[in-house]
Amino acid sequence: MVGIVIVSHSNKLAQGVMELAKMMAADAPVAAAGGLEDGSFGTSYEKIDTAIDSVYSDDGVVILMDMGSAVMTAEMVIENMPNKKIQMIDCPLVEGAVVAAIASSSNQSMGEVINEAKNAAKESKL
Amino acid sequence: MTDSKKITSIIKEIGNVIQKEKDFLTELDSFIGDADHGINMARGFKEVEKKLPGLEDKDVGTILKTVGMTLVSTVGGASGPLYGTAFMKAGMAIGAKNDIDGDDFITALNAAVEGIKMRGKSHEGEKTMLDALIPALNTIKNVYEENKDFKAALEQGVKAAEEGVEYTKTIIATKGQAILVKEALDIKIPVRHLHI
Numbered sequence: 001m002v003g004i005v006i007v008s009h010s011n012k013l014a015q016g017v018m019e020l021a022k023m024m025a026a027d028a029p030v031a032a033a034g035g036l037e038d039g040s041f042g043t044s045y046e047k048i049d050t051a052i053d054s055v056y057s058d059d060g061v062v063i064l065m066d067m068g069s070a071v072m073t074a075e076m077v078i079e080n081m082p083n084k085k086i087q088m089i090d091c092p093l094v095e096g097a098v099v100a101a102i103a104s105s106s107n108q109s110m111g112e113v114i115n116e117a118k119n120a121a122k123e124s125k126l
Numbered sequence: 127m128t129d130s131k132k133i134t135s136i137i138k139e140i141g142n143v144i145q146k147e148k149d150f151l152t153e154l155d156s157f158i159g160d161a162d163h164g165i166n167m168a169r170g171f172k173e174v175e176k177k178l179p180g181l182e183d184k185d186v187g188t189i190l191k192t193v194g195m196t197l198v199s200t201v202g203g204a205s206g207p208l209y210g211t212a213f214m215k216a217g218m219a220i221g222a223k224n225d226i227d228g229d230d231f232i233t234a235l236n237a238a239v240e241g242i243k244m245r246g247k248s249h250e251g252e253k254t255m256l257d258a259l260i261p262a263l264n265t266i267k268n269v270y271e272e273n274k275d276f277k278a279a280l281e282q283g284v285k286a287a288e289e290g291v292e293y294t295k296t297i298i299a300t301k302g303q304a305i306l307v308k309e310a311l312d313i314k315i316p317v318r319h320l321h322i
Contacts, residue, residue, distance in 0.1 A: 042166065042202025068302070072207035072245055076198055 002104040002113045003029045003055025006097055007048055007065035007074050011035030017064075017094055021101035028101035029055040043073040052077065052086060060085035060110040064096050064117065087114060095120040127225040133186055134178045137193055141171035158304045162203055170201035170209070185224050190217030190234070204302065207245055208255075215241030228276040235263050246301060253299035258290035 004021065008014040014034025021030050031051035036042040043065075052061050063074050065088065078086050087110065089096060096117035103116040144151070144167050151164030174196050181189045194213030198206050219237035220230055239259050243249060250260050266283035270276060
């Protein structure tokens with residue numbers, strides 16, 4: 001199954017998004033990398049690195065992130081893992097995580113998981 | 127020529143200025159940002175300072191790369207990947223040298239600026255640090271090529287960077303959190319220059 005890493009400036013937000021995704025797809029390998037080591041707001045290179053390793057398999061890993069440094073820090077972690085199959089997805093964090101988890105737990109490929117999450121941006125709520 | 131020991135003492139001095147100006151940097155970031163720049167940078171450079179004694183006998187490339195990686199790991203905000211990439215790219219450009227000269231410095235600064243452009247997906251004219259860095263780089267390059275006087279080149283470079291800062295007050299931000307404040311031009315931000 002494709003691993004899913006949730007990167008956020010907030011530890012609680014990342015954990016919450018992970019819980020929500022797991023509620024919809026309990027089997028999906030989802031890991032949270034939120035906030036800094038001391039619990040304050042920010043994005044941590046080490047936390048993202050560890051989260052990727054914890055859900056990595058040959059099926060690959062997708063990263064969903066909030067904004068700013070979350071995007072740049074995730075980019076740097078990926079650059080330092082050149083032989084791994086990892087991709088960031090430009091999608092809404094919550095909706096993207098839920099559909100990605102469902103797609104992953106249904107054993108869809110990395111490309112399919114990415115498409116599902118990207119399409120989440122087009123769903124209108126009202 | 128500048129050796130590894132001197133490089134570590136320069137980086138320590140950069141850290142000292144950042145610690146000293148922590149509140150000012152945070153204040154700047156409070157006008158249109160999330161008011162954590164000084165706190166973040168001070169945290170990053172405090173960790174850098176701890177590593178410096180162990181780096182004095184390493185080559186300049188290793189020193190700069192270690193500083194970059196430490197900033198990425200500990201700053202936490204957007205400055206982490208930006209400054210981190212700058213130092214790491216500068217370190218890679220210099221490589222395993224124990225002494226560097228003016229030409230090496232220019233090569234390193236050029237690589238750092240290119241790194242910031244790449245990481246921030248940004249270019250000149252977007253009200254970012256590049257508006258100070260690029261004029262500084264160009265001036266240092268031109269002055270040094272002309273007369274090989276590195277001190278004069280640096281002095282002129284600092285002046286060009288300061289002019290760049292003044293220029294940013296006249297343009298509208300198209301990168302970073304500042305774009306959320308469309309009227310950012312009207313906010314009177316008390317910019318002054320930090321001298322190392």
